Amino acid sequence: MSDTNQRIADIVGGNDVVLFMKGTPLFPQCGFSSRAVAILDHCGVAYDSVDVLQDMEIRQGIKSYSDWPTIPQLYVKGEFVGGSDIMMEMFEAGELQQMMDDKQVAKAS
Numbered sequence: 001m002s003d004t005n006q007r008i009a010d011i012v013g014g015n016d017v018v019l020f021m022k023g024t025p026l027f028p029q030c031g032f033s034s035r036a037v038a039i040l041d042h043c044g045v046a047y048d049s050v051d052v053l054q055d056m057e058i059r060q061g062i063k064s065y066s067d068w069p070t071i072p073q074l075y076v077k078g079e080f081v082g083g084s085d086i087m088m089e090m091f092e093a094g095e096l097q098q099m100m101d102d103k104q105v106a107k108a109s
Helices: 003-014 031-043 056-066 084-092 095-102
Strands: 017-021 048-051 073-076 079-082
Touching: 003 056, 017 031, 031 084, 031 095, 079 084, 084 095
Parallel strands: 017 048
Antiparallel strands: 017 073, 073 079
16 A cells, blocks of 8 residues: 555544545635535534645545545545535435434534
8 A cells, every 4th residue: 555545544544524625624725625614514523624735645645545536525434425516415315414423423512
């Protein structure tokens, strides 16, 4: 496993919910990342984020790690969920909140 893949695996495995995004939750740098943050905030869960714009190795590596070509990317309890479109569909259907509840994800404080 490459060094970058190991770093990504450590991040994904070390956080219940992690969003690989462009920018930060306070200052998202693209509309898709902004939408992903808004969805997670609405779900009321604690999550970590990784700003891929600050690390080109992670920015490229996350795409091969998940076999998903776009950012943002959401992981819940080590499982790849999808990008902002999938998050939106799941959120609107109530499936994202159900997943968070089923996996007993910590609430945001």
